[in-house]
Amino acid sequence: TNGSPAGLRRNFHCVYRKTEAVIKNFSPHYQRQYAIAFCEHIQNELQQHQDFQSQLLKTKPPVESEVVLYEAELLHFAEDLKKWKERYIVIKNDYAIEIFENKEAYQKGVSPKYRILPAGGKVLTSEEDYNLLSDKHFPDPVASNEKENAQAFVLLPKEFPVYLWQPYLRHCYYCFEDPTAQKQFSAILNDCVRHLNHDFLKQTTFEVEAFLEAVQFFRQEKGHYGSWEMITGNETQILSNLVMEELLPNLQTMILPKMKGKRNDRKRAWFAIVEETYNLVQEQVAEGLNTLKEECKDLTKKLEGTIRSDMDQILNSKNYLAGKIKATVSEPAEKCCMENIQPFLASILEELMGPVSSGFSEVRLLFEKEVNEISQNFQKTNDVTNLKENLNQLMNLPSNSVKMEPCYLKVNLLQEQLQELKSRFKFYHIDFVIQRTQNFMQELMENAVYTFEQLLSLSYQSDTAKISTAIEKVKQRVLKQYDYDSSTIRKQIFQEALVQITLPTMQKTLASACKPELQKYEQYIFADYARVIQVENVYEEILFQTLLDETLKGRNASEVIVTMFRMWVCEVLFTRG
Template identity: 40%
Template structure:
């Protein structure tokens, strides 16, 4: 058996070199990001006022999903029934069984799914595995690396880290779990918090600058996860070809065994790189934070002089670069902007229209059921479900699927867009946020209205009136969000293309502009960043005009920029600052002084967003299919002794810093991230 120790010293040296170069870039970008943040704080007026309310803690004390699924255990080559729970931070947590979860035993597996792909066939998986290790392919008729006992596998594949194998019994189950897994990947990919106004843009800009220094422009699929994961992916991208050429010739055994060994080696190296990346990145951040007070003091004291100095530099670079950039835009970008925009607009607008339709249908159905089945008690039951509609992977799937239609065709090759997944996932995150904003606004308005109602008829009319009110706000906010997404996506596609085109004639001449920067301001003004801003300005007018024309045509229900929302609610946002609404607690009719034993009992329950009665198979907290169930024959050795009697082994995987959850709803959030600006996620460009 080969181990990652083979050539370990060379791997460490290569990792250290990449991380060292990145940390240098990060320090440079930190000063620029700090200056931009302080300047925006002083000068910024913000964008349009959102009409919908934004929920601060959308999933507190809830889990997304829970149920049983079969997992392939590589150590003993057997399939085992596992209890899987997806908490509010979207980490996949697998326990030996539900009893182990209730007894607060450690989980067997904890997965941060950032960077993974969800595959639903063994053939898809084998194709990726064969491509990852060229020249090592099992002969026809020979055993492959994986055999699935059912026709419904679910495989989590990663280009560097270990793979995870699951299966279920029916196609309906497979679709449900696939939606859940995809939601986990989508959320974990979005792992850099937008709350960080300095560190996040400094990090993504440093990643972009580092890759551009290696002649790598365009989008990057592995810019996903938290900062350490992204850095690990950056190192592995350079390390893997060298590792493959060293390791592959020394692999022994049949093709499946060599493939399995290669995956294990790659995963072990990835873990080593992760630890080194975390250590060096944390140290770089600490150094920058130590210098931050002094830097910020200088910025606030000399803001006007810094701005004047930067404008002087920009004017000189503009005079040199802009004529070349404008020719490039006119010949190579402008003719394609409308085509790119149309390709983006159609699936995105269809997705947001589906969000509106799903929200409308859920509220309308609730209204009908409340009238037919009872009053306030039924309303509370339905509102508990509705309040987490945006985080229901299955109900939101029809919205997300609209983005699967996104295809840039020949444009993708022309502008070196490695794949459209960056834009798909970003739009899907916007959809989820808009749905939650709509739901939160609806429940806030309804909660305010309940005290004034006299009977069922009043309740029905109020729900309908509030629904119409919220839909108007949704249409306005949806238009604003989509236009911003289109502008940033167009910039993300065209700016790297322009930078590559201009590099041969412009990049080598940039060094001469360095002397225009005062030494005292060198931490806040970089020639490379100013050059990019000039290139951005060269194409911005065309992009703004294209989006404006699209809005005027109303083809995709976009409002014109000049349109102002009438009948706006200036006091609604004050209403949204109150405490979160707990429908079950407030309207349950139970006495406030609940016995401690009852509170402990309820705390152990899995409060799942997806309810038991929503599928043919019971997936909730109380009804789980066990290995001995007549509905699912056991796929592994029958009989499971008490975990406490035989002892619980340590978790197989504590992946990428996710902490081990306790039984019941987590008391505090894990590594959770709300949707953030595209420019802070994928190294794009923000317009302020």
């Protein structure tokens, strides 16, 4: 980094030590949460507890792997060659970007030259926007002149670029001759980012739950409450992001002042150093996580017999502990709600309601429009073979990034409407709410087209002469089911968002007064159950439940929910003409 082998060795050891320290500090949190989550998993199994959610649409079965969502030849900037090259890009339903030398290499089964997982990334389609974002992550200590700053970081051979910015990896650059191709590629890239950000988080296994809880407690220990913008990707990526968050300021201090040359050269070198560091961190984190998981599995094997035989006693002990903590915490928690949260719930909900409802309405309109086109086409041709082809295209609609993008853009308005939350509630991760909502929208479209296809196939197999009537009847039935499921999902989105936005305020407000008192409650836990009952977890559950109750019973919030329902009825009446 500073031109000498000694400097490289020092920086390598710095990375290794910091990674080792973070894993060491994270491990106790993960071990505790793993045991607790495992106990809850056994409890659900013994009680055959399932969280059923009423849903009218049929759930589309999991899609087979290796489904190609996008493939095309396009211009890609090869960082190693410092030049633009024609490459063949393939994106499958694992949402990785695979870059091949050419189409022939892909067809022959040759491994891709590059395989990019854009979790945490941002997709940009203008040079100005890219420069603004990349400059924020290059804290240049040298004052560069205006002429030097004006020089393009990467010279564009065509008019329509797509930039993939990633926080700890070198950025990717693509170019197109026309805006249509640019739009198609940027839309699928946004889908990749959204899925890779959230697909791990929505898993319901106890291992994932334990990991996410451990990350939360690890960050709280350092005074960080609430959502974190770098909780994206899989376990290795998230824990590596934790390391980089602590390591990056040290790297900037050690390296940036020593870098020489023109600004763009220094900037390019800095991104390369960050990427190399991140790759080193990921290797070490992956190894440390594997070891940690094996230790946790061994621990739960020893605990499983006790958990299964003593489940009733464990639950009684936990409930008794919760009662003791609640007696102390309830009053300050409710006071915090009334003063710092409840007055703002209605306004937050109002800001959420418009863009989210618009997004789901747009999905409904798109589904209806596509089905109407299928119906009109069949009335003209009376061709059943053509109808089946159109139905196959309809089944691909949820994965059609260009057609779905206008629906997603409706929800992007939350970026502007929730700006006040940054100052009032220190809630900076608005992208999380937006992308999670967009995932729900895509899932609902998947269920709608799948339900339509299933019901229609049953109808027209018996009498092809009545297909047009059947299409209309099935469409109306699916739309009614969509309306119901959409309403259910939106209520879930609103409630989750309200808690996610406001819970950190309560946690932070009560931390100084309540957390020091938690240690005295350890005496109420039997030694045999100390692994599966943790005072801090019970305390967090009480805060969560208190806030949940407040969001449900608040008069102002209830008024907005009624307003939301009225708005939705108006939307449905309007869309039905």
